[in-house]
Amino acid sequence: MSRKREDLLVHAEKLFYEHGFHAIGLKAIVQDAGVALMTLYNHFDSKEDLILEILNRREKMYFSMLKDAVRKEEGSIEHKLVSGHIQWLKTSASNGCMFLRAKEEFSSIPDHPLVKSVYSHKEKMIQFFESNEMSRTAAVQLALLLEGSTSLAETLNVQEIEKTLYAMVENIKNS
Amino acid sequence: MSRKREDLLVHAEKLFYEHGFHAIGLKAIVQDAGVALMTLYNHFDSKEDLILEILNRREKMYFSMLKDAVRKEEGSIEHKLVSGHIQWLKTSASNGCMFLRAKEEFSSIPDHPLVKSVYSHKEKMIQFFESNEMSRTAAVQLALLLEGSTSLAETLNVQEIEKTLYAMVENIKNS
């Protein structure tokens, strides 16, 4: 893996997340990453291609954080997953869910690869909960709580959300 | 109130919501509304000013829908509010919360009037819950559920979310 390519992915993710996908230009990205514009086009087919790869990387990061929490934390599976998600909120998600933001900005083209990728990610999320001994009902309930915490964290302080989330997750029953 | 002005607000809200604030241009808006570009600048100082007014209108619509539900629905206050929010989801929010999307696109300028307007809106939301005989704890819990349902509704079918939401709201206790 090329070093310049890695720099591009890191800086592009930061800028896309801070400003939005349409709002930020490729010129700003290459300047922030310290590479030439042609280097970007040497590694990626297009802006859309770059965004797709960023979302793929971000999905891996998110699930690896959840899996780490499942491995290391104590308590119920729901509690472990909440703990992992809160860590994600604190480290990488103070400006909303990047997947939903991509879907929102490109949803006017329903078959757009970016939009399909977001639907796939959200399905994958619930399936991951189900693969951890949770019923479909419980998985959807947990998903609702986690999505809610991500949105709330944009305007409320994270500690209050953390407290609220831990309290509410106790009510999820595997029926 | 001018007719052209009203047309502009309606069509601009639709396009901003479908594409995002940076993604859509003023030219597309005036074409969709069927007015001249200079008519837009006759009624609004700038694109930012137009967005601000749209968010103000949208806030009024949302709260009036909640208040209608409180007035007409049966059951607990939480149940009534959930019912109002679900109606909002079905009629006007299949692409996420427009306020959060505004905050996300402009959050890189923390003192931006649009960003402050969004923070204000979310505070107002929780205060509205509190003004309906709910404790702060219960209000934040309900906010988390409603925000979660808005996000989930972007990729999941609304009926499943509705069922989930009604089930989870029963657990909110006014402690």
Next chain:
DNA sequence: AATTAGATATAACGATCACTCTATTAATCT
């Protein structure tokens, strides 16, 4: 009928957009 106000089309502003081409330099590898 005359005056005012609102809306129109059009052009232009400088800036930026995603993307391409070219030509030169730097780094890597056998």
Next chain:
DNA sequence: AGATTAATAGAGTGATCGTTATATCTAATT
């Protein structure tokens, strides 16, 4: 050292961006 590959700067594509200016035209008011 020589050959291949990666990265560079810079110019250029046509298109669009938000915004302003101008000049004509229509509608409402006096």
